Amino acid sequence: DGGITQSPKYLFRKEGQNVTLSCEQNLNHDAMYWYRQDPGQGLRLIYYSQIVNDFQKGDIAEGYSVSREKKESFPLTVTSAQKNPTAFYLCASSKIWAGETQYFGPGTRLLVL
Amino acid sequence: GESVGLHLPTLSVQEGDNSIINCAYSNSASDYFIWYKQESGKGPQFIIDIRSNMDKRQGQRVTVLLNKTVKHLSLQIAATQPGDSAVYFCAENNAGANSKLTFGKGITLSVRP
Numbered sequence: 001d002g003g004i005t006q007s008p009k010y011l012f013r014k015e016g017q018n019v020t021l022s023c024e025q026n027l028n029h030d031a032m033y034w035y036r037q038d039p040g041q042g043l044r045l046i047y048y049s050q051i052v053n054d055f056q057k058g059d060i061a062e063g064y065s066v067s068r069e070k071k072e073s074f075p076l077t078v079t080s081a082q083k084n085p086t087a088f089y090l091c092a093s094s095k096i097w098a099g100e101t102q103y104f105g106p107g108t109r110l111l112v113l
Numbered sequence: 114g115e116s117v118g119l120h121l122p123t124l125s126v127q128e129g130d131n132s133i134i135n136c137a138y139s140n141s142a143s144d145y146f147i148w149y150k151q152e153s154g155k156g157p158q159f160i161i162d163i164r165s166n167m168d169k170r171q172g173q174r175v176t177v178l179l180n181k182t183v184k185h186l187s188l189q190i191a192a193t194q195p196g197d198s199a200v201y202f203c204a205e206n207n208a209g210a211n212s213k214l215t216f217g218k219g220i221t222l223s224v225r226p
Contacts, residue, residue: 006156101159106155107156
């Protein structure tokens with residue numbers, strides 16, 4: 001059963017804490033993405049990776065970090081520098097970079113305690 | 114059916130009627146367009162896509178129309194069902210070295226029984 005999985009479904013962060021959101025895909029896609037979704041707003045790109053061992057900042061990368069050590073995995077760390085982390089985080093992948101459909105995971109909702 | 118632009122947040126239709134959701138895009142160089150459906154608390158789900166060399170594409174109960182002259186994209190849903198209730202948003206892609214998908218803010222489709 002192919003697809004994109006994200007975990008956990010809900011995540012709580014304390015002040016000053018770094019948290020990591022998991023994203024795994026078994027679609028053999030080269031490109032992966034992280035988006036942030038806030039109520040009433042469109043998806044905003046945090047980071048993207050065109051290929052394994054490479055990643056680029058998106059439009060709102062400050063306070064976030066990523067790694068792409070394996071083709072299947074693209075974890076996102078929300079650092080303590082991100083002052084407004086409460087949001088719905090979506091991971092996506094596409095077969096190749098550019099001009100291809102992006103398929104999304106189920107999302108992780110991050111809440112601040 | 115009813116037609117409404119993405120600047121309005123909600124479209125309400127009667128079950129069984131046709132729905133038309135419109136999207137205006139700004140980048141004349143965009144060459145690939147996607148419609149997504151997002152149910153509450155879930156990740157966006159791919160509905161249908163169209164490339165700029167086409168004017169119309171049909172899927173199961175859905176049709177996407179592209180008018181490049183006025184930079185307008187529409188999604189038509191035939192015989193709208195309660196399960197169609199969700200947020201719908203369009204995305205455009207400008208293929209190139211730094212191409213990224215740009216997402217609209219979305220419109221809520223509410224189906225009245």
